[in-house]
Amino acid sequence: MLEEIREISNPLFRAITSGIFLSTLVTIPITASLYLFNPRNEATHKLIVFVSLASAAIGTIGGVATGKSRSISSKSTASLVEEVESSTEWKDWRKFVIARKVKESESITSFYLKPVDGGNIPNHIPGQFLTIQLDIPDQPKPIIRTYSLSDYLESPDYYRLSIKREPAPPDTIAPPGVASNFMHDSIHEGSIIAAKPPAGKFVLDLSSPQPAVLISNGVGITPMISMAKAATLLNPQRHIWFLHGARDGSLHAFRDEVNAIAEHNPNLHIAYSYSRPTADDEGQYQHKGYVDANLIKSTVAPEMEKLCGSSVADYFLCGSPSFMDSLRDGLREWGVPDKNVLFESFAKAKPKKSEQSQEIIPRNENSDAIEVVFSKSGKAIHWNPDQGSILEFAEANEIYPDHSCRVGVCGTCACKISEGEVEYEEKPTASVENGSVLICISEPKTAKIILDI
Numbered sequence: 512m513l514e515e516i517r518e519i520s521n522p523l524f525r526a527i528t529s530g531i532f533l534s535t536l537v538t539i540p541i542t543a544s545l546y547l548f549n550p551r552n553e554a555t556h557k558l559i560v561f562v563s564l565a566s567a568a569i570g571t572i573g574g575v576a577t578g579k580s581r582s583i584s585s586k587s588t589a590s591l592v593e594e595v596e597s598s599t600e601w602k603d604w605r606k607f608v609i610a611r612k613v614k615e616s617e618s619i620t621s622f623y624l625k626p627v628d629g630g631n632i633p634n635h636i637p638g639q640f641l642t643i644q645l646d647i648p649d650q651p652k653p654i655i656r657t658y659s660l661s662d663y664l665e666s667p668d669y670y671r672l673s674i675k676r677e678p679a680p681p682d683t684i685a686p687p688g689v690a691s692n693f694m695h696d697s698i699h700e701g702s703i704i705a706a707k708p709p710a711g712k713f714v715l716d717l718s719s720p721q722p723a724v725l726i727s728n729g730v731g732i733t734p735m736i737s738m739a740k741a742a743t744l745l746n747p748q749r750h751i752w753f754l755h756g757a758r759d760g761s762l763h764a765f766r767d768e769v770n771a772i773a774e775h776n777p778n779l780h781i782a783y784s785y786s787r788p789t790a791d792d793e794g795q796y797q798h799k800g801y802v803d804a805n806l807i808k809s810t811v812a813p814e815m816e817k818l819c820g821s822s823v824a825d826y827f828l829c830g831s832p833s834f835m836d837s838l839r840d841g842l843r844e845w846g847v848p849d850k851n852v853l854f855e856s857f858a859k860a861k862p863k864k865s866e867q868s869q870e871i872i873p874r875n876e877n878s879d880a881i882e883v884v885f886s887k888s889g890k891a892i893h894w895n896p897d898q899g900s901i902l903e904f905a906e907a908n909e910i911y912p913d914h915s916c917r918v919g920v921c922g923t924c925a926c927k928i929s930e931g932e933v934e935y936e937e938k939p940t941a942s943v944e945n946g947s948v949l950i951c952i953s954e955p956k957t958a959k960i961i962l963d964i
């Protein structure tokens with residue numbers, strides 16, 4: 512019973528419940544014993560009233576004090592992520608049924624996932640993602656993809672993923688996105704998919720009092736909703752700016768939902784910027800154009816100075832690669848330290864036009880001499896640096912390792928390396944065990960590498 516009381520999140524309700532509980536627990540046996548051994552006189556009645564009031568007061572104070580320390584903790588974000596990852600029994604694929612499918616905008620649809628086994632699901636740290644596995648007809652193996660959790664509840668009984676349909680790039684014969692189109696067209700309420708537990712380090716530290724600026728465009732809004740909801744529930748004193756860019760209202764998912772959160776949280780400041788608003792969008796957006804560092808300097812910074820006394824903040828970026836590149840450059844030029852800028856890439860940036868036209872220079876002059884052994888596939892191939900990462904090199908040679916994000920975030924492509932070393936293009940975000948490497952963002956560093964693929 513005490514544990515149930517500690518779980519009550521509303522402090523007033525918890526205090527009252529605790530007071531009634533302790534008063535009942537103490538008063539009944541004391542009343543019974545007093546009536547048994549003492550005459551029913553006024554002094555006895557007074558004593559009973561005193562005992563019941565005193566125990567109710569102690570219970571109420573205890574109820575306030577013993578509320579479960581909510582997700583706010585003084586632990587570092589990294590240790591919180593580790594704690595969440597190690598606390599769950601669920602380690603590998605688990606089946607989920609699609610309980611609801613909701614269209615959010617012209618291109619984004621949400622999927623509400625409930626565990627088929629009916630068990631509990633752990634909460635996530637706002638900003639984390641799920642990795643899902645799809646059996647898609649005509650695909651030689653299950654397709655694995657990563658999607659941010661787009662909702663936040665203190666005790667969740669579902670997870671929500673919000674997925675943008677990826678069309679084929681214009682002017683190419685390339686096929687449209689495999690997983691996103693399959694989710695939109697073939698996954699319905701009642702369908703079953705497999706998922707791994709929440710993971711990822713692009714997370715909002717709920718213990719921090721520092722203002723945060725959540726900046727997104729397109730489907731990059733998904734982790735930001737989770738962050739804005741969690742901050743509203745668990746740290747409503749913290750000032751949060753929620754900036755989102757869309758072409759127009761028809762592509763702006765979750766507008767009503769975010770507006771509704773802001774109605775309950777005066778410290779959540781929202782601003783939408785539409786690059787090509789239509790007449791229907793009148794009154795629904797605050798700025799015309801793109802979300803960039805100038806917009807933050809000219810609108811967010813003065814407001815933050817006024818409300819918080821300083822414009823030192825944590826910046827969270829999620830959106831298209833060009834959007835994030837421009838914001839990261841702009842914030843750096845403005846003097847925001849890199850440590851205050853966190854970002855999540857949903858896809859690998861395409862090489863810039865200037866880089867594409869340049870002659871490709873092998874990164875390792877002796878690359879011809881490098882041998883990559885894919886031990887499970889029984890292939891030993893000379894490394895070709897023009898093909899990109901080891902993952903892309905494998906695919907070019909008709910070896911198809913498991914992978915998802917291609918940006919070192921999800922860890923799906925991790926494989927054992929039994930000889931040699933790799934060099935990372937950028938520091939992996941996913942945790943990598945000793946003796947394993949992430950092949951989506953690495954290339955060989957030594958003359959020979961042997962991978963367990």
Ligand SMILES: Cc1cc2nc3c(=O)[nH]c(=O)nc-3n(C[C@H](O)[C@H](O)[C@H](O)COP(=O)(O)OP(=O)(O)OC[C@H]3O[C@@H](n4cnc5c(N)ncnc54)[C@H](O)[C@@H]3O)c2cc1C
Nearest residue numbers: 657658659674675679685686687688689690691733857916
């Ligand atoms: C941490 C993280 C969180 C994410 N969260 C979300 C989220 O909340 N919502 C969301 O919608 N997405 C999210 N993503 C992106 C998501 O994981 C997928 O990458 C996305 O849905 C595309 O997958 P797909 O299988 O549909 O496309 P893919 O089949 O992987 O194709 C990707 C793109 O490449 C094009 N393409 C395919 N073949 C070729 C070719 N030969 N040449 C040129 N182009 C080609 C496709 O047309 C498509 O546009 C997230 C990614 C990461 C890493």
